[in-house]
Amino acid sequence: MVDELETYKTKRDPQKTPEPFSAKSLDKNKLFFVIQEHHATRLHFDFRLQIGNVMPSWAIPKGVQNDSTVKRLAMKTEDHPLDYRKFSGIIPEGEYGAGEVTIWDEGTYVPEVEIAKGVRKKIEAVKEGEKVMLEGIKKGEVKFYLFGKKVKGSFALVKTKGFPPGKTNAWLLIKHK
Ligand code: MN
Secondary structure (H helix, E strand, C coil), rough: CCCCCHHHHHHCCCCCCCCCCCCCCCCCCECCCCCCCEEHEEEEEEEECEEEEEEEEEECCCCCCCCCCCCCCCEEEEEEHHHHHHCEEEECCCCCEEEEEEEEEEEEEEEEEEECCCCCEEEECCHHHHHHHHHHHHHHHHEEEECCCCCCCEEEEECCCCCCCCCCCCEEEEEEC
16 A cells, blocks of 8 residues: 555554554445545544545645635545544644544545546556556556545546645645646
């Protein structure tokens, strides 16, 4: 996986935070996503896409929109365990990410590939889709269709090159037209 859960575990003490550490896949035929509203030092929205038992994650200060004319800055953060998609609660004062977490939207997603300019194909088979997602994250570009309650449609996450200056974990979330 991308960085598995090593970074996640080193940042958190299971004795001190209610956040989940387990990762059980309940439905092997679907891939899930979640967007969590996180009232940390700065409000942001954590966008997580399941690959296997982990959820590669991005912190999006302005959240996810269905509007294809805006690009959202999305900072890549550490992989989270799959069970995190069900988490809402309070991370205690003094702990990493202290503040309230609520689920802003959730649902399933289907990875996509571009088969011709502007034309996308859904990869419905989970194993193949996960492979496409993993390769895409390594390359710095993933495409997917979100089936959420608030967000719906084709999106892409694209790693930026040298923007903002000095940031190596900056991606852009773009809604496909
Ligand atoms: Mn967060």
